[in-house]
Amino acid sequence: MAYFIQVLIDAVALGSLYALVALAIGLVFGVMKLINFAQADYLTVGAYSLVIPTAAATPSMMFGGLPWALMIFCVVLSITVLALITERVAFRPLRNTDPTTLLISSFAVSYFLQSLIIMFHGGRPKSVSIGAALTRPIDILGLRVGGVQFLTMTVALLLLIALVLFLKRTSIGIQLRAAAEDFSMARLLGVAANRVIAIAFAISGILGGVISLLFVIQTGTLDIRMGIMPTVYAFFATVIGGIGSLPGAVLGGYIVGILSVFLQAYLPEEMRPFRDAGVFTIVILILLVRPQGLIVTSAAKERV
Amino acid sequence: MRIFERLFPVLALVIPLAGVVWTIDQFGSASVERVATEALIRLVFAIGLYIFAGNSGIVSFGHMTFCAIAAYATAWQTCCAMLKPITMSGLPAFIRDNTFPLLPAALTSIALAGVVAFTSGLILMRLSSLSASISTLALMFILNVIYSNWTTVTMGSSTIVGLPVYVTIWIALGCAVLVIVIAYLYQVSRWGLMLRAAREDEVAAQASGTSLYWSRLIAFTLSGFVAGLAGVLFAHFMGTVSIANFFLNHTFLIVAMLVIGGMQSLAGAVVGVTFISVVIELFRRAEVGFSVGSTQISIPAGSQELILAGIMLLILIFRKAGIMGGKELRWPWSVRDDGTVVGVGQVRLAHSADSHR
Amino acid sequence: MLEVKQMVAGYGRLTALKGVDITVKKGEVVFVVGPNGAGKSTLLKTISGLMTPTGGEIRFQGERIDGRGPETLCRRGLALIPEGRHIFKTLTVQENLQVGAMIRKDSAEVRSDMEMVLDTFPILRERFKGVAGNLSGGEQQQLAIARSILQRPALLMIDEPSLGLAPLVIDQVYDSLRKLNETGLTLLIVEQSTGRIMELASRIYVLRNGKVVLEGDREELTDTSALDAAYFGFSSDAA
Numbered sequence: 001m002a003y004f005i006q007v008l009i010d011a012v013a014l015g016s017l018y019a020l021v022a023l024a025i026g027l028v029f030g031v032m033k034l035i036n037f038a039q040a041d042y043l044t045v046g047a048y049s050l051v052i053p054t055a056a057a058t059p060s061m062m063f064g065g066l067p068w069a070l071m072i073f074c075v076v077l078s079i080t081v082l083a084l085i086t087e088r089v090a091f092r093p094l095r096n097t098d099p100t101t102l103l104i105s106s107f108a109v110s111y112f113l114q115s116l117i118i119m120f121h122g123g124r125p126k127s128v129s130i131g132a133a134l135t136r137p138i139d140i141l142g143l144r145v146g147g148v149q150f151l152t153m154t155v156a157l158l159l160l161i162a163l164v165l166f167l168k169r170t171s172i173g174i175q176l177r178a179a180a181e182d183f184s185m186a187r188l189l190g191v192a193a194n195r196v197i198a199i200a201f202a203i204s205g206i207l208g209g210v211i212s213l214l215f216v217i218q219t220g221t222l223d224i225r226m227g228i229m230p231t232v233y234a235f236f237a238t239v240i241g242g243i244g245s246l247p248g249a250v251l252g253g254y255i256v257g258i259l260s261v262f263l264q265a266y267l268p269e270e271m272r273p274f275r276d277a278g279v280f281t282i283v284i285l286i287l288l289v290r291p292q293g294l295i296v297t298s299a300a301k302e303r304v
Numbered sequence: 305m306r307i308f309e310r311l312f313p314v315l316a317l318v319i320p321l322a323g324v325v326w327t328i329d330q331f332g333s334a335s336v337e338r339v340a341t342e343a344l345i346r347l348v349f350a351i352g353l354y355i356f357a358g359n360s361g362i363v364s365f366g367h368m369t370f371c372a373i374a375a376y377a378t379a380w381q382t383c384c385a386m387l388k389p390i391t392m393s394g395l396p397a398f399i400r401d402n403t404f405p406l407l408p409a410a411l412t413s414i415a416l417a418g419v420v421a422f423t424s425g426l427i428l429m430r431l432s433s434l435s436a437s438i439s440t441l442a443l444m445f446i447l448n449v450i451y452s453n454w455t456t457v458t459m460g461s462s463t464i465v466g467l468p469v470y471v472t473i474w475i476a477l478g479c480a481v482l483v484i485v486i487a488y489l490y491q492v493s494r495w496g497l498m499l500r501a502a503r504e505d506e507v508a509a510q511a512s513g514t515s516l517y518w519s520r521l522i523a524f525t526l527s528g529f530v531a532g533l534a535g536v537l538f539a540h541f542m543g544t545v546s547i548a549n550f551f552l553n554h555t556f557l558i559v560a561m562l563v564i565g566g567m568q569s570l571a572g573a574v575v576g577v578t579f580i581s582v583v584i585e586l587f588r589r590a591e592v593g594f595s596v597g598s599t600q601i602s603i604p605a606g607s608q609e610l611i612l613a614g615i616m617l618l619i620l621i622f623r624k625a626g627i628m629g630g631k632e633l634r635w636p637w638s639v640r641d642d643g644t645v646v647g648v649g650q651v652r653l654a655h656s657a658d659s660h661r
Numbered sequence: 662m663l664e665v666k667q668m669v670a671g672y673g674r675l676t677a678l679k680g681v682d683i684t685v686k687k688g689e690v691v692f693v694v695g696p697n698g699a700g701k702s703t704l705l706k707t708i709s710g711l712m713t714p715t716g717g718e719i720r721f722q723g724e725r726i727d728g729r730g731p732e733t734l735c736r737r738g739l740a741l742i743p744e745g746r747h748i749f750k751t752l753t754v755q756e757n758l759q760v761g762a763m764i765r766k767d768s769a770e771v772r773s774d775m776e777m778v779l780d781t782f783p784i785l786r787e788r789f790k791g792v793a794g795n796l797s798g799g800e801q802q803q804l805a806i807a808r809s810i811l812q813r814p815a816l817l818m819i820d821e822p823s824l825g826l827a828p829l830v831i832d833q834v835y836d837s838l839r840k841l842n843e844t845g846l847t848l849l850i851v852e853q854s855t856g857r858i859m860e861l862a863s864r865i866y867v868l869r870n871g872k873v874v875l876e877g878d879r880e881e882l883t884d885t886s887a888l889d890a891a892y893f894g895f896s897s898d899a900a
């Protein structure tokens with residue numbers, strides 16, 4: 001029972017994380033039909049910004065050495081700026097091209113950023129330790145729960161709630177949702193294209209920054225590939241949720257996260273390394289049944 | 305003469321390639337020959353990807369899967385008779401305890417890649433083009449996870465060594481020519497034309513529902529076979545197989561080559577691979593360093609990748625259709641049906657139909 | 662109020678509008694009719710800034726507006742309800758209306774305008790918190806009109822308001838359009854059929870193959886045979 005609850009906490013934590021990344025990807029897709037590979041690198045760059053660029057395996061701290069509030073601020077701010085720069089330099093000139101070209105261009109941006117990290121930090125994994133105090137287990141209602149899991153779950157849930165409230169309750173959030181559904185119509189009503197696109201990218205950057213910190217606290221390592229898995233999972237979250245649907249992205253994020261944690265927990269020991277393959281296979285099987293995703297957005301059938 | 309004209313798009317690619325290979329074979333150093341051979345193998349892979357992505361307009365990030373499947377399959381059959389029972393103890397006994405001749409091993413490996421492409425295509429080709437693009441990634445991740453962890457069969461993330469090395473520059477050229485011809489025959493076939501028509505016109509694509517599914521599936525399968533051939537060539541060129549070589553970096557390289565050359569024509573694939581191979585080699589040498597007078601000059605490691613990504617972005621922004629602009633090379637003095645002579649510069653587009661409006 | 666002169670626009674190599682002249686004066690209800698593919702939607706898209714014309718000029722309240730984006734033009738008082746209405750189906754009715762009013766800063770007046778449109782279209786009040794995708798076609802058209810009115814436009818352009826609606830519902834929609842016009846709103850309406858436009862029209866343009874083939878005031882066109890002839894391309898000058 002206790003094990004189950006721990007698994008459940010993990011599932012909610014990971015599900016919320018994927019839901020967040022998927023929401024960021026879904027928002028950017030909504031406003032400019034771009035599926036952004038570079039989201040992976042927002043995460044990775046965020047994590048690497050903790051340390052000073054060297055080739056050393058245990059580098060000294062940059063942002064990671066600051067008091068925690070300042071550290072979070074600096075990491076999140078720099079990744080937000082990075083996201084906005086990629087939009088301005090690489091994606092804006094391509095704004096009206098087809099989704100496939102945009103997808104390829106984000107692949108190129110992603111590779112560019114990854115190469116930059118390798119150039120400055122070297123390609124080998126590094127170890128860093130931030131938030132060591134948080135890794136201690138804590139007792140809740142008589143249950144021992146891993147501190148990191150609890151932190152991840154809390155932060156991810158809070159962020160998700162905050163983001164949903166932002167999208168539902170604020171004027172800018174409503175404009176963003178309107179633009180994500182029907183960009184031309186939103187422009188006809190005065191929603192400024194540059195502004196909503198910038199906001200969507202800023203959200204991507206903020207989430208990228210925070211999530212990168214959570215990952216580093218969890219694993220204690222930096223790796224040039226660290227952003228790829230969560231991002232690819234988030235891609236699938238948006239695909240199985242139904243490309244273009246924001247609630248679908250959240251739903252897909254939870255499905256993927258929960259599947260992943262439950263497979264990890266209940267697969268026989270020797271099968272666990274294959275967990276990711278299992279998740280992807282299930283995802284593909286879901287698509288076999290519902291090629292359009294779970295929430296279909298095509299105009300005609302929209303009676304949610 | 306008409307035959308020559310019809311085959312011109314192929315000959316215009318094949319003859320220069322053969323010329324370059326002959327020159328390198330005669331006058332080039334061993335290292336140049338290695339680089340050229342590798343480039344030719346990449347060309348085989350790029351054309352494999354082109355057969356699907358170029359004709360259907362759906363870009364695939366997962367074709368390394370088929371490459372890896374064939375490379376491992378041929379490694380299982382041909383490598384290291386002494387070590388195999390220990391390092392890959394999980395293989396079925398008849399494979400583990402025998403060494404197979406090279407050609408049948410190559411053919412079965414290619415066939416396996418094709419079958420996997422067909423099977424996965426059965427599902428993926430039902431999806432919308434964007435979902436399909438992303439799902440090809442899933443394919444590659446699934447394979448990567450399985451092969452990295454299936455230690456008793458694939459040696460996990462370690463490298464399988466000791467494959468027979470038989471791929472010379474001439475064999476690579478032969479295979480490249482073969483797949484260029486296959487790709488050309490495919491794209492002028494009924495299935496290829498149908499797929500290209502659907503690529504140009506979303507409405508027509510929707511209207512042709514099931515037949516579109518089948519023409520995509522055929523393209524996907526065929527390109528799986530060709531990617532498999534590239535995998536076999538890689539394996540027997542390097543003499544080693546390692547799952548790390550069949551992942552995002554290599555995928556990026558090939559996609560970049562296709563995009564830069566022009567994804568929508570065979571000539572684009574060839575030009576892209578050639579151009580980028582040369583650029584990469586120059587930068588690789590510059591990273592190692594060269595001396596000007598008495599000073600040693602070198603550029604920082606990793607500039608090669610940055611430059612490649614940069615070129616790719618610039619191409620996408622300023623010349624979306626790539627260097628070749630989606631055109632094939634055409635017989636410069638050909639006479640059109642309406643009697644006008646097509647000049648060297650004006651090459652007919654694939655969708656000249658709408659000029660009749 | 663609106664002057665379109667010799668406007669040319671199209672999609673790539675296809676020229677959909679080949680030199681179109683249209684004038685709308687303050688307080689008028691101007692109709693543009695024409696068969697499917699005539700270029701009517703292209704006309705409205707170009708005026709509203711969604712497309713950039715390749716020739717000619719557009720003046721709105723005396724100023725050149727061609728080449729400006731829709732974000733700018735809607736702030737100058739130009740509103741368009743595109744073909745198919747394009748309400749935000751995943752947003753609630755309330756949110757749709759809020760997006761409509763977002764360019765305005767006078768929040769007190771927005772609130773009273775909101776009351777006004779909810780009085781005009783009571784069904785929207787009933788469904789205020791519901792998701793707009795659940796509304797019927799006629800209700801969606803009402804929502805689209807209400808949303809545009811909250812912009813407080815000087816000129817409202819509507820692309821085929823009767824498309825896909827039952828005759829009774831069309832009457833309702835036109836009834837509300839007439840009332841809006843009586844409050845001083847200028848209207849430019851595109852329709853495919855000439856059927857029910859005569860009672861409301863101040864002026865009518867017939868568009869065929871990207872050209873205006875007939876224009877006239879309501880009085881001039883009481884004899885509908887000329888209209889029909891132009892519409893179907895029978896008359897000699899349209900051939």
Ligand SMILES: Nc1ncnc2c1ncn2[C@@H]1O[C@H](COP(=O)(O)OP(=O)(O)O)[C@@H](O)[C@H]1O
Binds near residue numbers: 672695700702703704
């Ligand atoms: N998005 C588009 N791309 C290419 N051609 C278009 C597009 N929209 C309309 N057209 C073409 O432009 C012409 C005018 O279309 P449109 O303005 O929609 O006509 P209408 O609204 O009068 O039915 C038609 O020939 C149509 O095929």
Ligand SMILES: [Mg+2]
Binds near residue numbers: 701702744
């Ligand atoms: Mg129309």
